[in-house]
Amino acid sequence: MSALIECQNLTKAYGNKKALNNISFEIQSGQPIALVGPNGAGKSTLFGILAGYIPATSGEAKILGHNVGSPELIGRIGALPQDALFNPNLTIQQQLSFLARLQGFGRSKAFKEAARVLELMQLADTAKEKITALSHGMKKRVAIAQALMGEPELVLLDEPTAGLDPENARNIRQQVMALSDETTFVISSHNLEELERLCEQVLYLDQGELKAQHIIGQQTEQQTLSYLTVRLVVKNTAIVSNIKQLTAVSQIELKQGDELVIGYNSSENPILDQQLLQLLAQHKVPYRQITHGQSLEDQLFMK
């Protein structure tokens, strides 16, 4: 079976500037995939190429075995561009029905499909409104509804929750989770906690280069240390020296005073988590959470 996405030496240059520089990777269908990287890393450019909006300068990008932009992919990919544009003269229902017709739906099926995705995004009440009458968050949800039309196998979401209030952001995350068994989502966001909750894999782009591709929470081959992350209820710097004395602890970082990231050799001490709990109890240090592994932020940025 073909990979869901396969890029080989993909490059996109704008004049002398390489927005993507010779990147190669392969992704299989499955749980959501995070695309992360600082501003200007090339995330939107990669989405644009995969969705068929932007031509690559060189290299190859295939989806489900077909070159990006090829007619075989119509209706099989959905995309939420960073700045989705809609026709201000049409109602939301007309707009989405029109897009469904472009995907090959007949008139009445197109209407039903538009209504289905609007319902999915809890937008049924706005079907008769024009896009100009909607708030930023609602526009975003319309754009996501558009990306879900035709039940595509791959949905590319460029910053789907940016600028949304917490409740709407949560609704979108819930929709993504609910649809993830049938559809593979690739999601870019600057909210690493959100991606960590939603995604199983991460692609990390920086200055047009692919710096990492790995499964979230899984140790990489180069990594010899295991990690425990402890969130304390109140800041406590004194406990650090006690933790350092536990067997096999080789690294400890205190972040913002209340989060401890402990690096240790788990084959030397497989019960460090239990010893840590005892130590915290002994010193009457309350904690909110202890997790195995590092946060996505630490996995990406901690040296």
Ligand SMILES: Nc1ncnc2c1ncn2[C@@H]1O[C@H](COP(=O)(O)OP(=O)(O)OP(=O)(O)O)[C@@H](O)[C@H]1O
């Ligand atoms: N149409 C364009 N013309 C010239 N340069 C462009 C164009 N589009 C993107 N770039 C440049 O390509 C690089 C990658 O941009 P891109 O928008 O893909 O980054 P990004 O990772 O999505 O950033 P952000 O997180 O800020 O959205 C940037 O240096 C950007 O200035």
